[in-house]
Amino acid sequence: MDYLDSLRLFVRVVERGSFTAAAADHGIPRSTATEAIRHLETRLGVRLLDRTTRHVAATPDGEHYYQRCLAILADLDDAEAMLRDSEPHGLLRVDAPGLLTRTFILPALPSFLERHPRIEVQFGQSDRLVDLVREGVDCAIRVGDPVDSSLVMRRLGTIKEVTVASPDYLARHGVPKSIVELDGHQMVGFLSSRTGEVLPLEFNVAGTLREVRLPMRASANHSDTTADLARRGFGLIQAPRYRFANDLAEGRLVEVLADCPPSPMPLSALYSRARQSAPRLRVFLDFVAEVFRAADL
Missing domain, CATH: 3.40.190.10 (Periplasmic binding protein-like II)
Incomplete structure (x- = not known):
């Protein structure tokens, strides 16, 4: 198993909390998955996972590495997609306030996913500040004036x-x-x-x-x-x-x-400059801009 495949496997183990489930997702034996992660830990010189008989979870070092792997793998997928000029695809991680998501985005989400059947959307919902790069988030939707000037902002509207x-x-x-x-x-x-x-x-x-x-x-x-x-x-x-x-x-x-x-409070989508060329992010931003243009804010 090459290094990139090991990274993808590690990410899946963390997300599934199980070597068996992650191995099945990748179509490999559990023993192969276990050995690949062991080699990865040896290469890095740190323990990435805590293993018990019932569950697998990332260590603090493993959690940090997991977040960076998400960003690296997403960048690679985006680069390949641009070269192939293919249909937008992959996992899109969005952080947005829960009620805003449920009130405006979710009712329109089926039509978006129907137009883009190879995109999967994962919502994180909070009022807190999010480190987009460290936490592997593609974009955050926020109410109020953004304070991080390193991020790209797309204005979506204003809220009464x-x-x-x-x-x-x-x-x-x-x-x-x-x-x-x-x-x-x-x-x-x-x-x-x-x-x-x-x-x-x-x-x-x-x-x-x-x-x-x-x-x-x-x-x-x-x-x-x-x-x-x-x-x-x-x-x-x-x-x-x-x-x-x-x-x-x-x-x-x-x-x-x-x-x-x-x-009135500004409503914006925020994303890192490294993500702005990602096809799945571009089509999602167009989608939410359309949603909020039509909404009674």
Whole structure:
């Protein structure tokens, strides 16, 4: 087995958590797979995998090597695809907020996969910052202004934000008619993954952006949790309108201060310069751009 085949086998062992399953995927005996990984570990001088009778998992060194192998193998596949001018193919790893993915991308995904039957899409879903190269991610879809200037950005649109609170909260604290009436109110705190600090509320008042920080009894670093805190009456919250569309329609939350809304947030796809020529990424970016152009953001 040559070196590249060993790398592909190693990646599959990590993903499947099993020598037997990975060997079957590659059409080789389990003993051949075990011996190939042993030679790879000897070549590198490190232990890449922890082996038990029930499961195989990457060591810390193995996890780092796995992420780099993903990037290397993806680059090789892309280079071959460009030379062959072949149909886009391969595994595409996308990191995007879960609700955004479920609301807009997944309903349209069958048509994309039908147009490109040799592409497989794997979604990672988080609010945190992602190291695209180290973690083997082809692109990230993010709301807000990107901070990593080394990445290529493709703007997908802007997302309207709203200020909302639960009826129970407003019954206890009153409905503010302007930001000067926010004294005595509380907010649900959202902790930024970039700074670790709670983000302030924002209001556009007569063309001027005003930031307001209110007392809080609860905060979280995940948008699903902060949304649930708002539903449970912990305070005012600001988030994309699509997140609370059903809550607003069904009365679980009420919009306040609609005449001084937060600024719309940019929606972008981010990817490394090393990935921008990959055919599968190019067609996916065109697909999500089309999806968000047609969406009610």
